[in-house]
């Protein structure tokens with residue numbers, strides 16, 4: 001039987017880092033060399049894989065939309081030659097990249113799994129081996145044709161994941177959507193759908209993305225209107241408000257006027273909840289309803305990462321503000337559920 005072939009893109013991040021006088025840093029060649037010294041990766045049950053280290057290996061705090069595009073184009077270039085893709089990435093902004101890739105890779109019909117680790121692969125007690133080994137195995141044997149994120153034995157939908165623990169191994173959560181798959185003694189499919197063959201639909205397409213001026217403001221009791229007005233002023237094209245509960249904000253006339261003026265200027269204002277779990281419902285309370293009346297749109301149950309990367313994706317296309325508002329409230333890649 002022909003073995004499946006998996007393409008591994010190493011972008012940087014802790015998994016391939018080495019100790020230096022300044023703390024852990026990514027080092028060229030080190031991840032590949034470490035994997036080669038681990039016989040588990042070459043067991044008969046494992047797929048074939050090839051690791052491609054990027055010329056510039058980065059801590060994921062340095063990720064930008066240009067890097068998202070670089071990864072998406074790399075996948076596109078190698079799309080025909082591999083059965084699946086594993087992106088090795090730092091954990092700090094992993095959920096942003098996984099969300100961004102889910103939007104940029106249009107008509108995706110192969111598995112793309114983003115993973116990394118909290119302790120470098122070469123260190124004692126690393127979680128890197130379990131994460132990478134499982135990501136490779138799942139990409140080959142449990143192909144779910146979407147962008148997902150594997151961490152601590154759970155496979156999440158990429159645009160539903162968020163970093164939830166700074167220093168624990170259970171570093172990611174998917175607060176509003178069940179895991180696609182859980183890897184225990186048995187590998188159990190949960191919300192994911194296995195696809196045995198490549199769907200012969202539209203060819204894979206990579207959407208262009210350019211960095212966009214987007215503000216994110218978290219409401220707090222007593223926040224001044226001028227703070228929000230500043231965050232919404234030009235050149236900002238979109239403002240994400242992390243509101244209270246199901247989407248509430250103070251019913252201050254000056255605040256509501258500021259938001260209305262920003263909307264009239266063509267800004268996209270999205271209402272996301274600052275709660276870890278749950279969904280915005282602006283019809284729930286008068287305080288939420290007032291926002292809706294001023295043109296603020298609902299982020300429903302999207303994570304901040306999904307909201308922000310979806311805005312980047314849409315603002316990079318030739319769409320009107322009205323079209324962007326409509327698309328933001330539509331489920332494009334499983335990132336949003338309305339009820």
Ligand SMILES: NC(=O)C[C@H](N)C(=O)O
Pocket residue numbers: 012013014015058059060061089090091092093116117118119
């Ligand atoms: N665990 C990690 O990968 C953290 C690292 N700072 C990164 O995001 O690149």
